Amino acid sequence: MGTSTTFSWFVLGWSVLLVGLLAIGGFFMFRKFLKSMPKQDGKSDLDWQDHFIEQTHGMWTDETRNLLEELIEPVPQIFRDAARRTIAGKIGQLAIEEKAHAITTELLVKGYIMATPKRDHKFLIKRLEEKQINYEPFQKYLKA
Secondary structure, eight states, X not given: OOHHHHHHHHHHHHHHHHHHHHHHHHHHHHHHHHHHSXXXXXXXXXXXXXXXXXXXXXXXXXXXXXXXXXXXXXXOHHHXXXXXXXXXXXHHHHHHHTTOSSOOHHHHHHHHHHHSOGGXXXXXXXXXXXXXXXXXXXXXXXXX
């Protein structure tokens, strides 16, 4: 095997890796783009998320903020801010729909379950058991 063949394989390997990484990055950028597109009501999913967060900003207690931080702990640092905003937006939406006066642990758990994928629910159950929080009322939402 000559240096020319080795170099060709090297270039081919790097080309495949580069195209793969660009495709993955493009996929996530496209998802973000779709979330920022206005819906029929003129607001995008991100606009509604920000609206719910702003409307319920004063309803959060230190306890519920700390619990949210603990629950998003397994999310990689690079995605944690986006996850926090998505989950907080869903919790805010539930609080407004239920006309709550404060974000409670129950609202937080329900919103977390509704805003996260099924694969995160096992960690949620484990964390709730550690903190001795009853999750039985939310069993119908859990998909673990």
